[in-house]
Amino acid sequence: MLFDTFRELEGKYIDYLSVLDGRKVVPVGPLVQEIVNENKHTQIMEWLDSKDESSTVFPMGEEAKVEEALAMGFLGRVGERGMVVEGWAPQGRILTDSSTGGFVSHCGWNSIMESLKFGVLIVVMPMHLDQPINSRLVEEIGVYVEVKRDMNGRLSSEGMRMRGEEDMDELVEQLLQLCKDSKLLKNWYCKSIEMFG
Structure with missing residues (x-):
């Protein structure tokens, strides 16, 4: 098999x-x-190329209105530091870029395989089917950060909108530090390919 x-x-x-x-x-x-x-998608790739190594996080999005999904004032605060792409984005190319240190994923199997192959930390947000099980597997090997949900298992965009700017900035800084540490993940994957190639 x-x-x-x-x-x-x-x-x-x-x-x-x-x-x-x-x-x-x-x-x-x-x-x-x-x-x-x-x-x-040259605009996306040029923007990524202008960033430091492991300094960006790629959130795989679902179809949603940006204003409803993000915290109030997010786009204004991000300015030139970030890029919001509406519609399809070249996930594989983004994950291979050296500036990408983290990937917000629903934990579909293909997304996990891409993240591991390209050595990118996974911020897990499983939704349904095999995704919760897949997220536990990435937890087991220690290459993840989990987005906490409310007691009903839901993400609260209202709760995100209500958080203070300093609180959100602190969370972003913590995530960026983890992304910089994701070089360990790249070494882990390369080692596994050498051993079991």
């Missing part, structure tokens, strides 16, 4: 499934599409 994973990530589960089923389990991942350098 072939699985889109790699031994360093799920070694004990691969071995267990092999014993349980009696068949050989072969990890063939991560199956991540090669990045094609097209001349599309």
